[in-house]
Amino acid sequence: MKHTIVMTGASRGIGRVAAESILRRSPDTHLLVVARGSSGAQLAAELGAGGHTVSPVSADLASLATVRSAADEIRDRLERGDVPPLRGFVGNAGIQYVNALTEAPDGFEATFAVNVLANHLFVRLLQDRFVAPARIVITASDTHFGDFKHNMGMVPGPAWKSPDVLVRTGAFPKPDTQAAGRTAYSTSKLAAIYLVHEYARRLPAGIDAVAYNPGFVPGTGLTRDAGPVSRFAMRRVMPALALTPFATGRGVAGRCLADVVLGTTEAPTGSYVDRGRVDRSSQESYDPRREGELWEAVERFTSVYAAGAAPASRN
Known part of the structure; x- marks a missing residue:
């Protein structure tokens, strides 16, 4: 049956591999790729080569005003019947800055805006347009564990604070440093898992929410804002780690993401999928009090942009 999947972060890295795999394996998919400016048209043309349907x-994603506009466009196209029923949302886009001082256009700390608020706003604005069975997949990260086993000491673990602090710049010590930027990243990924748990509780039956961890994937565009030495290492040196158990190649990680999106990897709502299997996320990531607090906060942060969104009650 023809259906629509909305996807962010499809232009490079694991997202590009996943998008190509989804289209190849599910030819009835109409893929809506969310991208900045004119780059989306080129991406759609490239992915659509061979007869695939991509728009x-x-x-x-750093601007919630443009996320709202994008969601409105998607809703309008669904209502007019220009695209088939909505069966999926893939929040794969993510960013890691070299500090914790970068401010998004709406005044929020940029890491939190892109990695948390943009996904949440898309989910809330599209939730009443999903046709069951549907699946929401949010790309997480094993950096949220905060231990050497999961990040080889390259990224500090999360440092949870009140969401009202996390959403603003300067939330972490020495906010002008790369360490602070990486802490903001791992903390945002913990927040993403908290929200997946809340989506599982609040969204209607038949709309599943899953967090996907690709593992450490060298050679992606995640660190594109880092210095030249770090970028060189990630592009030229770190990819060799994909040949070891410490890292995952882009091809493997992207195909595993496609498996989760298409349901080939069976995962109940609220699950954490570590590459190809359902697993437990960190002990810290199971905290109903924090989850509820975060939900209330992101609802406030996005309220001016989500006006008119359908309510999501906690079961």
């Missing part, structure tokens, strides 16, 4: 939707 661009313009948004800068």
Whole structure:
């Protein structure tokens, strides 16, 4: 049956591999790729080569105003019947900055805006347009464990604080340093898992929410804002780690993401999928009090942009 999947972060890295795999394995998919400016049209043309159905939707994920516009466009196209029923949302886009001082256009700390708020706003604005069975997949990260086993000491673990602190710049010590930027990243990924748990509780039956961990994937664009030495290491040196158990190649990670999106990897709502299997996320990531607090906060942060969104009650 023809259906629509909305996807962010499809232009490079694991997202590009996943998008190509989804289209190849599920030819009835109409893929709506969310990208900035004119880059979306080129991406759609490249992914659509060979007869696949791909359309661009313009948004800068750091700007919640443009996320709202993108969601409105998607809703309008669904209502007009220009695209088939909505069966999936893939929040794969993510960013890691070299500090914790970068401010998004709406005044929020940029890591939190892109990695948490943009996904949440898409989910809330599209939730009443999903047709069951549907699946929401949010790309997480094993950096949220905060231990050497999961990040080889390259990224500090999360440092949870009140969401009202996390959403603003300067939330972590020495906020002008790369360590602070990486802490903001791991903390945002912990927040993403908290929200997946809340989606599982609040969204209607038949709309599943799953967190996907690709593992450490060298050679992606995640560190594109890092210095030249770090970028060189990630592009040229770190990919060799994909040949070891410490890292995952882009091809493997992307195909595993496609498996989760298409349901080939069976995962009940609220699950954490570590590459190809359901697993437990960190002990810290199971905290109903924090989850409820975060839900209330992100609802407030996005309220001006989500006006008119359908309510999501906690079961």
